[in-house]
Amino acid sequence: MQLRSASNTDTKLQILYQDFEKEAIPHMDSLYNFALKMTGDEDDADDLVQETYLKAFRFFDKFEKGTNCKAWLFRIMKNSYINDYRKQAKEPNKVDYEDVQNFYENIKSDEVELKHYEQDVFTNLLDDEISKAITGLPEDFRTIIILSDIEGFTYDEIADFVDIPVGTVRSRLHRARKMLYSLLYDYAKDKGFVSSSGQKK
Amino acid sequence: MEILEEITSYVDNELRDNYVFNRIKKLIEENSSVRAEYLRQSLVKNLLHQRFSNSKAPEYLVNNIRNQIFKPLPARKISEPFQFIQNFFKAKYAFALLVLVLFFILVSLPFAPDLSPESLIHQQKGDNNMLIQAHSNFHKIVEGELKVQFADKNPKSISNFFELNGVSYSTIIPECPSWEVIGAIISESDGEKLAHTLFRNEKNEILYLYQANENIIKRKLFVNISDDLIQYLSEGNLLKINETDCQILMMKCKNNFIAIASNSLTNNLENSFLAYMN
Incomplete structure (x- = not known):
């Protein structure tokens, strides 16, 4: 039996779907994670990821194949966040860097075995408590620490899509870690994992 | 620094x-x-x-985004021969054609329809024929030209995908032990959306299921089969075609006409798949 071939489907669209599926969809977990940590709200994170992907698909013909698609998606998300979400959202009270600096100096210790002690303390903290601490960081610092420590971007990549010099990335990252350490230390103290004198209970 | x-x-x-x-x-x-x-x-x-670092996006969000982005295929253009026939009907030759058709009807009246599988297969012609489309689509899938728009292993999710994306009829997605559903495609012709489902067995062989409601088939606009085949399948018969590289089956199940193509040549699809259709 000879069956004649059917009408052609829209192969161009098929190729576009195929490329987008291969290049962009695998980064959805990372983008959701970033959105969730930036907004601190699941519904807002859903909206932000959705909007990012719809925009990305609309402009996918502008994406240069072979370049870093994850960084391209993060740039789109950052713009969506700045243009849409941040306008609506009221920033909650954020930690003040100067306060942190003072606090940090007080709890600094010269103990050589510091690593073991502190890891035990923070290991007992719940994911929600750590997430809350991240959300409590000022936005510029929060962005950098998420991109570096959770998403694993290099300084150059972060500088590229946040559009700041590499030196500023380094400086903000240092400060962000310092602030986050202080916030986590506070949580650990409130939970009773550490005494007010800084000793592990 | x-x-x-x-x-x-x-x-x-x-x-x-x-x-x-x-x-x-x-x-x-x-x-x-x-x-x-x-x-x-x-x-x-x-x-x-x-x-x-290993947090996952929720499944509902992933599906929602996929559904919004991977829209059904755009409407197919009517093929040139079909367009010619349409124009022909509208044109001045319509009367002559009508006479010709009447002549053939009169000539063929004394003969009962030949419902042998060979004759039925021979009748299936044209780009809009469901059997021909099933065969062609299957090869495009195997060769990677046609990709799934919605990947999911849950038959209910596949049904929901069809329903949410405008397939107007009830679809049949069998749950069978040897064939696992892997994804779905929706095609569109003249505003009507049609459901295509893909399955895979443990040998990595593919089974493609194309289904269209009987009302769509009987309208004979953009997807059709011959009247004799409609009658043959409506009586509960199964049409089976063995190609060199695939086997094709056609049947009617509930209100849908169904074409199945698979590169599983040794597999008895009647037992391993069709038995789970109802």
Whole structure:
């Protein structure tokens, strides 16, 4: 039996779907994670990821194949966040860097075995408590620490899509870690994992 | 760069100057304050990485985004021969054609329809024929030209995908032990959306299921089969075609006409798949 071939489907669209599926969809977990940590709200994170992907698909013909698609998606998300979400959202009270600096100096210790002690303390903290601490960081610092420590971007990549010099990335990252350490230390103290004198209970 | 930021770069393996790198390394080993700073920064970095770097986006969000982006295929253009026939009907030759058709009807009246499989297969012609489309689509799928728009292993999710994306009729997605559903495609012709489902067995063989409601088939606009085949399948018969590289089956199940194509040549699809259709 000879069956004649059917009408052609829209192969161009098929190729576009195929490329987008291969290049962009695998980064959805990372983008959701970033959105969730930036907004601190699941519904807002859903909206932000959705909007990012719809925009990305609309402009996918502008994406240069072979370049870093994850960084391209993060740039789109950052713009969506700045243009849409941040306008609506009221920033909650954020930690003040100067306060942190003072606090940090007080709890600094010269103990050589510091690593073991502190890891035990923070290991007992719940994911929600750590997430809350991240959300409590000022936005510029929060962005950098998420991109570096959770998403694993290099300084150059972060500088590229946040559009700041590499030196500023380094400086903000240092400060962000310092602030986050202080916030986590506070949580650990409130939970009773550490005494007010800084000793592990 | 002050020392604290150099420690940050050291933690992130971003110090490119060997001299600075070795200096910081030495300080960490020898100076307890520098070591404490290094440990604190490493602690925060490792904590965040361990707790959050493997977080997953919720499944509903992934599906929702996929459904919004991977829309059904755009409407197919009517093929040139079909367009010619349409124009022909509208044109001045319509009367002559009508006479011709009447003549053939009169000539063929004394003969009962030939419902032998060979004759039925021979009748299936044209780009809009469901059997021909099933065969062609199957090869496009196997060759990677036609990709699934919605990948999911849950038959109910596949049904929902069809329903949410405008397939107007009830679809049949069998749950059978030897064939696992893997995804779905929706095609569109003249505003009507049609359901295509893909299955795979443990040998990695593909089974493609194309289904269209009987009302759509009987309208004979953009997808059709011959009247004799409609009658043959409506009586509960199964049409089976063995090609060299695939087997094709056609049947009617509930209110849908169904074409199945598979490169599983040795498999008895009647037992392994069709038995689970109802």
